[in-house]
Each structure stands twice: as structure tokens, then as C-alpha cells.
Amino acid sequence: MSTHNALLAAACALSLFSSAALAETPNLGKVISPEEVAPWDISVSPDGAGLPPGSGTPMQGEAVYASKCLACHGEKGAGKPNDALVGGIGSLAGDKPALKTVGSFWPYATTIFDYVRRSMPYNESKTLTNDELYAVAAYILQLNGIIGENDTMNAQTLPKVRMPNRDGFVAFVPAIPK
Amino acid sequence: MGHRKSKGATIDAVAGNGLLDRRVFLGGTAMAAATAGMILPDSATADPLAVEPWMKTPGAAFVPYGQPSGYENKVVRTFTTAPGTTGTGTSRTPHHLLNGMITPNGLHFERHHSGIPDINPDAHRLVIHGLVKRPLLFTLDDLTRYPTESRIAFIECGGNGQLLYQKEPAQVGVQQIQGQVSCAEWTGVKLAVLLQEAGVDPKAKWILAEGADAAGMSRSLPLAEIMQDALIALYQNGERVRPANGYPMRLLLPGYEGNMNVKWLRRIKLTEGPTMTRDETSRYTITLPDGKSLQFVFPQECKSVITRPSPGLTMKEPGVYEITGLAWSGYGKIAKVEISADGGKSWAPAALQEPVLSKALTRFRMAWRWNGGPAVLQSRATDDIGYVQPTREKMIADRGSRTIYHSNAVTTWGVSEKGEVKHVYA
Numbered sequence: 001m002s003t004h005n006a007l008l009a010a011a012c013a014l015s016l017f018s019s020a021a022l023a024e025t026p027n028l029g030k031v032i033s034p035e036e037v038a039p040w041d042i043s044v045s046p047d048g049a050g051l052p053p054g055s056g057t058p059m060q061g062e063a064v065y066a067s068k069c070l071a072c073h074g075e076k077g078a079g080k081p082n083d084a085l086v087g088g089i090g091s092l093a094g095d096k097p098a099l100k101t102v103g104s105f106w107p108y109a110t111t112i113f114d115y116v117r118r119s120m121p122y123n124e125s126k127t128l129t130n131d132e133l134y135a136v137a138a139y140i141l142q143l144n145g146i147i148g149e150n151d152t153m154n155a156q157t158l159p160k161v162r163m164p165n166r167d168g169f170v171a172f173v174p175a176i177p178k
Numbered sequence: 179m180g181h182r183k184s185k186g187a188t189i190d191a192v193a194g195n196g197l198l199d200r201r202v203f204l205g206g207t208a209m210a211a212a213t214a215g216m217i218l219p220d221s222a223t224a225d226p227l228a229v230e231p232w233m234k235t236p237g238a239a240f241v242p243y244g245q246p247s248g249y250e251n252k253v254v255r256t257f258t259t260a261p262g263t264t265g266t267g268t269s270r271t272p273h274h275l276l277n278g279m280i281t282p283n284g285l286h287f288e289r290h291h292s293g294i295p296d297i298n299p300d301a302h303r304l305v306i307h308g309l310v311k312r313p314l315l316f317t318l319d320d321l322t323r324y325p326t327e328s329r330i331a332f333i334e335c336g337g338n339g340q341l342l343y344q345k346e347p348a349q350v351g352v353q354q355i356q357g358q359v360s361c362a363e364w365t366g367v368k369l370a371v372l373l374q375e376a377g378v379d380p381k382a383k384w385i386l387a388e389g390a391d392a393a394g395m396s397r398s399l400p401l402a403e404i405m406q407d408a409l410i411a412l413y414q415n416g417e418r419v420r421p422a423n424g425y426p427m428r429l430l431l432p433g434y435e436g437n438m439n440v441k442w443l444r445r446i447k448l449t450e451g452p453t454m455t456r457d458e459t460s461r462y463t464i465t466l467p468d469g470k471s472l473q474f475v476f477p478q479e480c481k482s483v484i485t486r487p488s489p490g491l492t493m494k495e496p497g498v499y500e501i502t503g504l505a506w507s508g509y510g511k512i513a514k515v516e517i518s519a520d521g522g523k524s525w526a527p528a529a530l531q532e533p534v535l536s537k538a539l540t541r542f543r544m545a546w547r548w549n550g551g552p553a554v555l556q557s558r559a560t561d562d563i564g565y566v567q568p569t570r571e572k573m574i575a576d577r578g579s580r581t582i583y584h585s586n587a588v589t590t591w592g593v594s595e596k597g598e599v600k601h602v603y604a
Binding site: 032098 | 260261262263266291292305306307312313314315316320321323324325371372374375376386388392393394396444445447449451453454455456459460463464465467468469470471472473474475476477479509563564565580
């Protein structure tokens with residue numbers, strides 16, 4: 001074998017060795033069971049995956065809203081000082097400013113549960129019970145005229161709620177190289 | 179000198195209203211002064227050189243962590259907060275007072291959805307679960323033992339530049355209009371390494387990334403697109419990531435909308451479809467004139483802005499100035515930045531400061547002779563996929579102005595005869 005070929009062979013061997021070495025990672029993660037992840041696994045998908053047991057009605061939600069939400073979001077979700085939660089359905093197109101609320105803009109009812117559970121109330125997030133979360137979601141939906149006063153929200157009914165702007169989104173297409 | 183002077187006078191102009199070939203800066207001060215038509219100052223009028231107190235007595239003691247000169251105390255972020263909150267909102271980088279491509283850590287822009295958490299690094303955990311073979315939990319100590327990589331990358335808020343959607347030009351400067359972009363050297367562990375250890379189920383097409391802040395800020399990210407570049411950043415410009423930027427760890431997705439670069443990263447869940455969190459439905463979507471909204475607007479598209487001259491930096495006298503600014507693209511490298519001093523009638527290419535890196539801020543520079551008359555300054559960037567930064571008119575023609583997101587239009591500065599610089603629409 002010439003010196004050149006020997007070097008080549010050595011280089012090949014080395015590159016094989018190094019690619020094998022690259023795949024070898026520290027593997028320091030501890031395996032964790034779904035039960036152990038559960039306290040953190042708070043996300044809810046549009047199909048309802050992740051929704052916990054429990055239920056609530058608009059009337060129950062009104063009481064939760066009065067004590068936990070009203071100070072920031074106003075009477076009946078009218079807004080001020082923070083976001084309005086109600087109204088604006090039909091305002092997205094046209095020349096007048098759009099009023100984007102849960103009712104007029106949010107495409108999935110499950111997002112209400114997901115967002116309120118993780119982020120609200122602002123000063124004490126992740127403190128509402130599952131029943132309170134279903135109830136306050138029901139109240140906001142009812143204020144928007146999306147569900148009736150006597151409808152109950154739970155893991156089965158909430159994903160089935162059809163939001164007015166459900167078909168209002170189009171995936172962005174990135175530019176392609178010219 | 180006579181030869182250089184006459185040569186300069188004939189070849190230096192590269193576009194209208196005083197844009198000059200950058201070589202004027204390389205030809206020596208005599209040439210620059212001559213081309214500017216400036217009168218050399220009379221040395222007799224200069225103040226006598228004083229022997230100042232700091233030249234005569236020992237200076238200050240060592241400090242453990244250094245701070246800028248006290249005279250630089252106006253080089254600060256500005257911020258606006260949501261009603262009733264002190265830490266929810268946005269802070270902006272003072273680009274008009276900085277130079278170079280790297281943003282100092284204390285001046286990096288911020289966007290918080292529920293303040294800045296005070297995270298004990300020993301108690302912080304990162305969980306990777308969902309559609310994986312082995313759900314895994316990592317401590318910060320664990321991750322610190324992994325091989326690391328560095329990446330100089332910009333992060334830009336999806337809402338940066340939103341004032342350009344307003345009907346009238348907001349009478350504020352570059353910090354208020356374009357201050358929600360910054361650039362740092364981020365160092366950390368490749369997300370792909372941890373996902374490989376967890377074993378990704380082929381059904382997984384998205385990941386949900388979630389923060390440990392009180393908002394539990396969360397975004398769905400397309401797995402295939404982010405795998406190549408995603409970094410779990412532990413260091414920012416050499417030191418541990420600042421609390422305001424995600425301490426002890428954040429996601430870094432070079433070129434992608436700032437909000438996707440989830441700070442205080444605590445959980446990654448692999449899923450089949452997007453979770454449709456609030457911040458990818460109700461927020462960070464572009465509502466078009468017909469009422470439909472563009473969703474999953476991931477890249478921050480090609481953009482630039484002149485940082486100097488800019489509003490607040492009044493020019494005292496006619497003469498030669500450097501026009502400088504920043505350009506960036508979420509698609510790749512900046513290929514070209516053109517400057518106009520006559521509101522877009524004529525353009526000339528600026529010099530790009532090396533290094534020009536993919537998905538990093540790129541500093542550009544141009545020589546300009548201000549003759550004391552009105553001028554309209556603009557920069558227009560083109561990236562290496564050929565995307566050209568749009569005019570404001572084109573951006574609004576394409577997308578309308580019913581949104582606050584992803585404004586990447588040309589920003590225009592008007593210069594008056596007095597040397598005052600204002601935000602204008604051209």
C-alpha cells in the first residue's frame with residue numbers, strides 16, 4: 001500500500017470513528033413517566049387532548065369571573081384596563097378597526113382553557129380549579145353568544161364548540177429563493 | 179494632494195444628494211475635508227489643553243462586575259408595560275447610540291408576557307416528552323455537561339416596526355420604531371442532541387415549547403424546520419443568559435419570530451399537530467384586509483434601518499457624515515444594502531461590515547456629504563435568497579394595515595435644513 005493510500009485508509013477509518021463518536025452523547029436525562037410529567041403537562045390541543053375531568057356552566061363562571069377576572073377585563077368581558085373578551089364578531093374585515101376578542105377572533109375554544117389555566121389570573125396564574133376553568137370558559141363563550149346559558153363545558157363539550165373565526169386563518173408561505 | 183482632490187471630486191459621488199464612495203474615508207482627512215467643502219478650523223481658536231483632575235490622582239478601585247461610564251447613562255432601554263403591570267410589555271434597544279453588530283446584554287430588547295421570573299437554576303428542570311420513546315428530564319447541571327455550540331444570531335420581536343402600519347409617521351426615533359431587535363452570541367446545546375436521546379416518534383411533526391414564567395408562554399414549532407438550527411441557549415455573549423432573556427435556558431431559533439424563541443424553557447412536548455396556543459392564534463398572526471389572518475409567520479423577513487443619522491441625533495453643520503445602520507434577514511445572509519439620500523430616487527450600495535453572518539445583524543456604512551439642504555434617508559436590504567425589503571407602500575399594498583406584526587418596510591428619515599432628523603413617510 002502506497003503512503004498515499006495508507007493515509008487515505010487512515011482518514012476513512014478516522015472519519016468512521018468520529019461519526020460514531022458524534023452519535024455518542026452524554027445521555028444524562030432521567031427517564032420520567034407521564035404520571036410524573038402530569039403536573040406540568042398543562043397544554044390542551046384543539047381535539048381536547050389534555051383536558052382534565054371537571055365541568056362548569058356560564059352561571060358558575062360568572063361568579064369566578066367577578067372575583068378573578070373582572071378587575072382587568074371589565075364588566076361582562078367588555079375590556080379595560082386590559083383586553084376585551086367579548087364582541088367584535090364580524091369586525092375583522094373592512095375599514096373600521098377590528099375588535100379582536102375571544103369571541104370574534106380565537107379559532108378554538110380549547111385555547112381558552114389552555115391559556116387561562118397557564119397564564120391567568122395575572123397575579124396568581126395556575127391557581128384556578130378545573131371546575132373554575134371550565135366555568136369561566138363557559139361564561140366567556142356564553143357572553144359572546146357562542147353557547148347557551150344552560151350549556152355545560154367539560155372535556156367532551158368544549159372541543160366541540162365551533163368558534164366564529166374557526167376558518168379565519170391561512171398558513172403563511174415563506175419566500176422561496178429567487 | 180491636488181491630483182487626489184480633483185479625482186475625488188469626479189468619482190466620489192455615487193448617488194443623488196451627496197452619497198459618496200466610501201473611499202473618501204480612506205483617503206485621509208485632508209481629502210475628506212476638501213470633498214466636504216469644509217473650512218479647516220483655525221487652530222488659534224481651539225481651547226487650551228487642560229490637565230484634568232483624573233490625570234493627576236489615582237482612579238477608582240476594581241469592581242467585580244463592570245458597568246459603562248457614568249457619562250453613558252442615557253444609553254438605556256425604553257419600555258412600555260401593559261396596564262396594571264410592571265414587567266409585562268416590551269423594552270427596546272437604543273440602536274441610535276450603539277455601533278457594531280452585537281447588542282450588549284443589558285440592552286438586549288425584551289418582551290415578557292408575565293414579568294421576569296427569578297428562577298433558581300438548581301430547581302429548574304427541562305422536560306422532553308410527548309411522542310418520544312423515552313420522556314426525559316434534565317437539570318441545568320446535566321445540560322452544562324453536553325457539547326456546546328455558539329451562534330451569533332439576531333432575535334426580533336414579531337411586533338417590531340409596527341408603527342409603520344400607522345397612517346401618519348409616528349414622531350419617535352429608531353429605538354421606538356425598530357428597537358425590538360437585538361443580536362448576541364448564543365451558546366448552548368443543540369436541541370437535536372436531546373431529541374435524539376429521547377427518541378422521536380415518526381408521528382411527531384410539531385413541538386410545543388413552554389416557559390417557566392407565570393404566563394407559561396408557549397408556542398408550537400414545526401419539528402423538521404427547526405431541527406437543524408435549534409439551540410438550547412445557556413450563555414449570551416459569553417455569560418449566562420440574562421434573566422430577562424430566559425435564564426437559565428432559552429430556545430434559540432435563528433431567523434424565526436422572537437416569540438418562538440421561548441425563554442425560561444421548561445417543557446418540550448412532541449405532538450402530531452400544533453397546540454394552537456394563544457400566542458399563535460390570537461397573537462402573532464397577520465390579519466389581512468379581507469379579515470383572514472396569516473398564521474405561523476415564522477421567518478423575520480429581510481429588513482434594515484439607518485441608526486445614524488436618526489431622530490434625536492441633530493446634525494450641527496454641513497459636512498461629511500457616516501450613514502450607518504443594521505440589516506438582517508431570517509432567510510439567511512444580507513447580500514446588499516442600498517442607501518438613498520433623495521427619498522428613493524437614486525440608490526448606492528453601502529459597505530457591509532465583516533463578518534456578514536446568516537441570520538445575524540449586519541452593520542452597514544456609507545459616506546455622505548450633507549450640503550445643508552433637505553434630505554430623505556432610506557436603506558433597503560436584499561438577502562442571499564434574493565428577497566428585497568419592501569417599501570412601506572408595497573408592504574401595505576400586499577398586507578394592508580390591520581395588523582401590528584412583521585413590519586419589515588423601509589424606514590425613512592427626513593433631514594431638515596437645520597439638521598434635525600424626523601421620521602417621515604416617503
